[in-house]
Amino acid sequence: MKLPTDHPNPLVRSLFSFWAPTAESMRGWALASVVVNAGIAVTGAGVRVTGSGLGCPTWPKCTPDSFIPVAHPELSMLTMLVEFGNRLLTFLVLAVGLACVVAAWRLAPRRRSLMRLALLQPVGIVAQALWGGLVVNTMLNPFTVGMHYLLSVGLIAACWMLYARAGEGDGPARRVTHRDIRRLGYVLLAAVFALLVVGVAVSGTGPHSGDEMASRFDLDIEAVARLHADVVYIVVGLTFALLFALHISRSERPARRAALVLFAVELGQGVIGYTQYFLAVPAALVLLHVLGSTLVWIAALRVATSLRTRTPLSTAPSPTEEPATV
Template identity: 45%
Template sequence: MPEVSNRTLLRPLALASLTANIALVVTGAAVRLTGSGLGCPTWPRCTEESYTTTPEMGINGVIEFGNRVLGIVLGLIALACFVAALLERPRRTSLVVLALVAGLGIPGQGVIGGITVLTDLNPWVVGLHFLLSMALIAVTYALWKRTFEGDRPRRSLVPAPLPALARLTAVVSAAVLVLGVVVTGSGPHAGDENAKRNGLDPEAISQAHADAVFLLIGLSVALWFALRAVRAPGAAIRAAGLLVVVELAQGLIGFVQYFTHLPVLLVGAHMLGACLVWVATLNVLWRLRERPFHEPPAAPLPAEHPTTAPAPAPVA
């Protein structure tokens, strides 16, 4: 099949890029939760004299510097993805574009990270740092999934109303992430004891966040039932069911951390859970459509009936 190129290199690199972007969120949470946000008090250097941490900076310097190093590793993986996409034969424009966007997001993260340090951990800038990570997770997930697909036009696997319901669920999932960022900016874990908060009422913002979570779970359950009702492909039904399970687990962590006054380990688990909810949401969208490598074969034409009468039998 000439249209199916060898993706043994790009596919694992794309998965590594997706995984590293999730890991960057988790290590970024560790920076904030351990009060290491200014462990390296300058940028791009760690100190005025050194690009690396020093023994005098202690564990906070190590944690912050480790997060910066992971960002560099992520950039190298993104560069490798872009080169692998260029080397594909035949080259696929969609893969090259996705790899390029994922790569350009890395220096963007570095710039926002630098602004975060230079503004003494402004909560709105910190939130933007997180949301860019969510965008990069979406791009790298798309890059990874596209290595399993062809370039034929996208084809829906379910009736028309269901993709619309899935897109609405994704929009609400994104809104939950945004509200979670606002909640974080109003809470106690600022990344440094002297960092300012956004000044909003934590209880009111947390209630709005919880309301959005209930809406998201309701939409996800409705989507699961609807997919079962129309006998959608099993992969799509399982993806919707997995989304509901991940959301319920994330919601449980969220409620426990709120009523136990935000212990560090639970907040870190909630940050990881936010990434998993987002990936599960993207997985549902992907399972409702396909891009085949080839058009399905056309149905065979019916055999033509003979138009002439059979020859008469010979006379004895």
């Protein structure tokens, strides 16, 4: 009897590649985890902008007497389906996370660094699901809603690190550019995270709360929006500085390409942000802005990991690489 990993259909082989993983398929599952975690973060915003945040007003049940959407005189079936659909996506994200764990466990030789990063996924996804219940039980309190997105940001970072480490060895980290340029890359990553936090504050203060009964932060929306714009200028400035430093230092092409992609994504996100501001924050552009924010975060993670590499423990370092001191 043939195993699914020996199936003649390449799609079937890919779906079951976690059982007989290679370094390439391990990286593929890690990338899939980045995609699904980013996807559920964006669809969560879709729940909010469509006013479906309390479509299922209880948790873990959708309604007090059913786990699935059923006709209810006080609830819209459409909003129930939107909210319930986002809940169902959690199982897809969990399935991909578990596939990463199995792939890391069965990879030969087994790498402890990959196992640790892979295990963060099911743990984080379960924590996210429980936090989602808190979001519902607090009637979409803006703090719990914002933390829900930031937890996704943390999970995406863990997934990206699994992807990056799966393509490297387990030797000591070695920088591929000047030490100060690498430090600038980490400052940029911290600034992008700060930008996401301020963006959460803007979302929790402005419209599109997810439901008419949801509360809002008691902040001046104009002041918070201006702060958000100021942090955007800092992030774009740091990105340009990093791109310029990588160019004049003739750093490796992957690092320069990663910085250029980040800069381009930031410019596109800026266009979306200003457009939604001048058009009084339409729901469709808010959703697109959340997608852009998630892509900016992934691009910033890519920049950070492109500034260093790891060699296999048994391999001597290249004479062109310098030891990382930070």
